[in-house]
Structure formats: C-alpha cells, structure tokens
Amino acid sequence: MKKKYEKTADIxxxxxxxxxxxxxxVLKRMxxxxxxxxxxxxxxxxxxxxxxxxxVSDAQEELWDAILYLEKIKSLK
Numbered sequence: 001m002k003k004k005y006e007k008t009a010d011i012x013x014x015x016x017x018x019x020x021x022x023x024x025x026v027l028k029r030m031x032x033x034x035x036x037x038x039x040x041x042x043x044x045x046x047x048x049x050x051x052x053x054x055x056v057s058d059a060q061e062e063l064w065d066a067i068l069y070l071e072k073i074k075s076l077k
Contacts (some may be wrong), residue, residue: 018024038044050058 018027036045041048
C-alpha cells in the first residue's frame with residue numbers, strides 16, 4: 001500500500017505545468033529534491049519533527065549559504 005504522499009505525488013506531477021520555463025525548471029528541481037529528502041530521511045516535511053529553535057537555526061544556516069553564493073556570483077562579473 002502506498003503512503004499518502006506517494007499517491008499525491010503521482011497525481012500532481014503530470015499536471016504541474018506553467019508557461020514560464022524557468023518556473024517549470026524550479027518546480028522540477030523542487031520535486032526531485034523532495035524525492036531525495038524522502039529517500040534519505042523517510043519523512044515528508046509535514047512529518048518532520050524538530051524543536052522550533054532547530055528549525056530557525058537550520059533556516060539561518062541555509063540563508064547564510066545563499067548570501068555567500070550571491071557574493072560569489074557578484075564577484076564573477
């Protein structure tokens with residue numbers, strides 16, 4: 001028997017369409033990343049449980065990385 005999130009993924013993905021190719025590319029990458037997360041952690045984000053402060057710390061670390069990536073991109077002109 002499939003889990004609830006697998007049924008939803010099977011139904012939604014074929015209908016996930018936009019006229020903007022960049023948005024479509026991002027949606028596909030997000031979907032792939034979600035599948036990889038499920039394979040690694042065996043849970044959806046809805047099912048994941050962490051203390052509130054841990055979620056905040058994790059988000060801060062991701063954003064710090066994003067800032068560094070943007071600085072690198074700026075230096076490539």
